Amino acid sequence: MKLNGSQIIVKCLIEQGVDVIFGYPGGAVLNIYDELYKNQDKIRHILTSHEQGASHAADGYARSTGKVGVVLATSGPGATNLVTGIATAYMDSVPMVAITGNVGVSSLGKDSFQEVDITGITMPITKHNYIVKDINKLAETFREAFAIARSGRPGPVLIDIPKNITDPKCTCEYEPVEIDTKVIAKKLPKVSEDKIKEVAELINNAKRPFIFAGGGIIRANASKELNELATMMDIPTCTSLMGLGAFDQTNKLSTGLVGMHGTVASNKCIVECDLLLALGVRFSDRVLSNRKHFAENAKIVQVDIDLAEIDKNIPTDYSLVMDAKEFLDRLLPYLRPKKNPIWLALVDSWKNIFTENQMSSTLKPRFFMEEIQRATNGDCYICTEVGQHQLWAAQYFKYTKPNRLMSSGGLGTMGYGMGASIGTQIAHPEAMVFNIAGDGSFRMNLNELLTISKYNLPVCVVVANNQVLGMVRQWQTAFYEKRYSQTILDTVLDYEALAKAMGVAYYECFTRDDYSKAIEETVKLRRPTLINAHVEIDEKVLPMVAPGHQIDDIMLK
Incomplete structure (x- = not known):
C-alpha cells in the first residue's frame, strides 16, 4: 500500500x-x-x-x-x-x-x-x-x-x-512487518566453556571473593542470577550507582554503594578481596579513584557485553565479552556452594563503621529517604537530579529491585530528574514516583512542574533546600580553603507561590514531624506535590574518597 x-x-x-x-x-x-x-x-x-x-x-x-x-x-x-x-x-x-x-x-x-x-x-x-x-x-x-x-x-x-x-x-x-520488540542479543564470538570453567574454579577456590555489579546487570535482566550467585557462594556484593537495585540491599551480603561516596565496607572489600568479579561495569573514575591501587591484591574478572570497555580503565586478569545473564547462566552449574564465615565476619566489622552517620532528631537527608521507604514499604520509584541529594538518595534508600532508581550517572546532568520522573510515572501509572532534588538542580528544569500538573501525575518533588550548590560547596570546603565562589544561591524564590502558580500541592518542612506528615499525605492523596525541605547549609555527603586517593583512604568528616 x-x-x-x-x-x-x-x-x-x-x-x-x-x-x-x-x-x-x-x-x-x-x-x-x-x-x-x-x-x-x-x-x-x-x-x-x-x-x-x-x-x-x-x-x-x-x-x-x-x-x-x-x-x-x-x-x-x-x-x-x-x-x-x-x-x-x-x-x-x-x-x-x-x-x-x-x-x-x-x-x-x-x-x-x-x-x-x-x-x-x-x-x-x-x-x-x-x-x-x-x-x-x-x-x-x-x-x-x-x-x-x-x-x-x-x-x-x-x-x-x-x-x-x-x-x-x-x-x-509500505509493507507492514511483524516486529519482535524483545531485546535482540548482540552477536558476539562464543566464549568457550573452558573459560567459563576457569572462572568458576577461581570462585570456588577464592577465600575473599567480592562482586562488583553495575548497570549491565540491570540491562541484561540478570538480577535474579546475580542474587543466586552471591547467595550460593556467600559472596559480599556491592554496586555502582547505575547498578543499585541489581542486588537486593536487604540481603546481608549487600555492602551498598562503592567508590568516591561508597560505604566503608564496599571500599575496604575492594582493597582486601583476593578475587573481584566485575559484572556489567565500566570502572569509572568515580569508582576507581587511584587506578594503581584499585583491587591491587586481587585477580580481576571483568564481564561486559561491550568489547570497548575491556581493559579500558583498568587492566584485568580475565575478561569475557558477553551478556551478563548468559555468563551467569553458564557459570552457576560449575560452582560448588560454600560459606565464607571468616571473610564475612571481617566484612560485617567494616559495616559497623560509620553507621550513625546523619542519625539525628533534626531533619536530615537520611531521614528524607528512610521516611519515603517507610511510607511506601519501599515500593516506589526514585528519580534524582545531580548533586549531594543524588548521593543521599543512593545511600539511604534500600533498593531491592532493578529499575527503581533513575539517576544520571555518567554525564551527571543537573535537571535530569524532573523529566525522568514524568517518564517513569507515565510508564507506571499506579506507582508513586519521587524526584529527589537540590535547590540548585531544581532550578534547571522546574518548568516541568507544569507538565506534572497538566497530566495530574502523582510525582512528589522533594527539594533538599540548603540555599547553596551543595556538592560544589562541599568540594570548596575540602579542597579550596572555603572560598565559596558563586555557590551561594539567592533566597528570592518563593516556593509556595511557585507551587500555587504551577498547580501542585506544597509543603514546607523544617522538622522531622513536618516531613513525615508531608510524605504521608502525599502517598495517601497521590497528587502532584512539591516539598520544600530545609537542610543545614554545610550538610555533607559522607563517606568520601578525595580524588586520586586510594579507595580505602576514606574521609568520615
Missing part, C-alpha cells in the same frame, strides 16, 4: 510497540504531529515544557521499563535542546530513539531557517544516527534504529527527517 512519510513513521512506531512518545511540536515536524493526532488512540503523546524535559522523560520511561523511549522534536533549536538528554542516555546505556525534523532536502546546507546538522552534532553521543533523504528508506531506517537502540549495550539512536520526506504528497510503497 502507498503511504506518505508521516504515515510510515507512525506505522513503524506502532510496529515497534511504542505506546507513548514525549515531545514538543514545531514547523519541521508538523506533518508528523498531524499523523499522531489521527492516531492518538494508539500512541499517547506527552507534551513537556521544554525539549530537554522530553528527552529526560523518554530516558526515565526507558530505564524504568527496559523498553525503548521515544522523543520527538523539531529542527534547529528543538533538535539541539535534545542533545543533553541524548548524551545522558548514551553515557548510561539507555535505549532511546530521538526523532528530529529538519528543513527540506533542497534547503539543507544553505543556512536555512532553523536548520542545524543534528547528525553531525550527535555523532559522538549516539550509537548510530541517520538523516533520511529518501522516503523509500524511511521504514527500513526506523526498524534498524530500534534494533540498534535495544541490542547489545543499549543506547540512543537519532533519526533526522527533512520535512519534504513527511509531506502528505510524498508517498511510497
